[in-house]
Amino acid sequence: MRSVLITGAGSGIGLQLARDYAADGWRVVACGRDRSRLEQALEGVEAELCLFDMENREQTVRVLGAQAELDLVILNAGSCEYIDDALHFDAALFERVIRTNLIGTANCMAPLLARIKRGGRLALVGSSVTWLPLPRAEAYGASKAGLDYLARSLALDLSHRRIGVSLVRPGFVDTPLTRKNDFPMPGRISVQQASHAIRRGLSRGRAEIGFPFGFVLALRLLSWLPRGLWLWLTRRTPRSTT
Template sequence: MSKGVLITGASSGLGRQLALDYHADGWRVWACGRDEGRLAELAVLGIQTLCFDTRDPAACQGAARQLDGLDLLILNAGSCEYLDELPRFDGALFARVIETNLVATGHCLAALLPQLGKGGRLAIVSSSVTWLPLPRAEAYGASKAALDYLAASLRLDLKASGIGVSLIRPGFIDTPLTARNRFTMPCLMTVAQAASATRRGLARGLHNIHYPNGFICMLRLLGALPTGLWLRLSKGLG
C-alpha cells in the first residue's frame, strides 16, 4: 500500500506544490484548504481533498474521520499580516495571526495526530523569521516562534510512540503570501525549490529543515549580534 500524507494549506503556495509532488511520486495525498475552487483543481488530478477551516476544531475532527491512517502529517496552513502602525498595536490583527498559525495548529494536532502510527512523521511549517527579529513581524514572528517550541517539545513526547517531528523553517518563497510584500526579498525561492528541499529533508527524517543555506547562515549571524548592534543595523528595514 502506498504511503499517505495529509497537507494543510495545500490549496496554494508551498502546500500545493508539496501535494503535487507527493502525488506525482505515488503517495496517497489529502490536500486541505478552504478554497473549494483551488482544491477542485487538485481533485481533477486524482488528489483527495478536504475543505475545512483549521480554526474550527469540529471541522478538523470531521476531516480526521475521513482518513484511515497517515504516514506523514504536514501542518503548513498559515497566514502573514504585518503590524504597520506601531506604536498603535493592532490587537485584533495579532489575535488573528496567532489563531491561524498557532491555535489552529493545536486543533489540527488534536484531530489528526491520532492518525499517525509508529514510524509516522509530523512536520510543522514555521519560518526562518524566528532566527532574527524583523520590523513589523511581531505577530507573524511570535506565532512562528511558538511553533518552534511546540515542535521541539512534541519531539520529546512523541519519541516513545515512534513518531518523528520535523520543524521546517523556510526563507522567502515566491507564493501568494509573499506577493504582498513591498520590500525586496533576498534569496527568494520558487515553490518547486522549496517543496523539493522540504521533501528531501523529510525523506531523511531530519529534525530541522531549513533553506536556502546562504540566507539561513546570514539570518543566524545577524541573530547572534548584540541587541544594540542589530537595533542600529535594522534601521530602515521593513
C-alpha cells in the first residue's frame, strides 16, 4: 500500500486530496492542528490523524519524526492575508504569513525529507500568483515565491536520493480561504478539479503543476508585458478592501 502525508487536511484542497487518495487505496496521514475539526471533516474516510502546529518547530519535529517511511509528502497547509495600505506597511501581518507559509513548511520538511522513500516525491503547494506581482499581495506573494525557489533548489539536492520534487501552482480554487476574498476570482475551480489536477501531475512526476490551464496561461502572458505597462494597468484596476 502506497502512503501519503498531507498537511492542511482539515479543509479545502488538502481535505479533498485526503479523500481522493484514501478512495484510491492509499494509506493517508492527514495532518492538522485541531483533532475535532479533522475528525469531522474526514468522517467516513480511512485516514490516520496527525496533530501538530507547524509553526511550533519542536512539536512538529517530534510528531513528524515518528512517522514511518512515506511514498509521497504534500505540504499544502498555508494562509493568506493582504496588505491593504502599503504606505503603512503591516510588518506583523507580513511576518505571520511568512511564518506560516514558508517557515512552517520548512519545519515540516526537517523531519520528513529523510522519511521519503527512494523513488518517492515531495510536493510543495505554492501559487500561480508568483507569475507576476499583484496589488496587496506583498506578503502572500513573497511567501509563495520563496516556495518556488525552495522547490527548485531541493530538486537539485534531492535528485541523488531519487526523490522527486513538485511545485504545485494553483489558480483560484473554491475553498474556505478564497471565499474570504473581496475581489473577482477569474477561472475559479472546485476542490475536486484541483485534486484531480494535482494527483494527475504527481502521478506523472511533473516538476511543476499549474492549473487551470487558461488562467495560468493568461498570467504567463501578462508577465511578459513591459514592467511600466503592467504598472499602468494595475493603477487603473479598482482595489477592494475589507
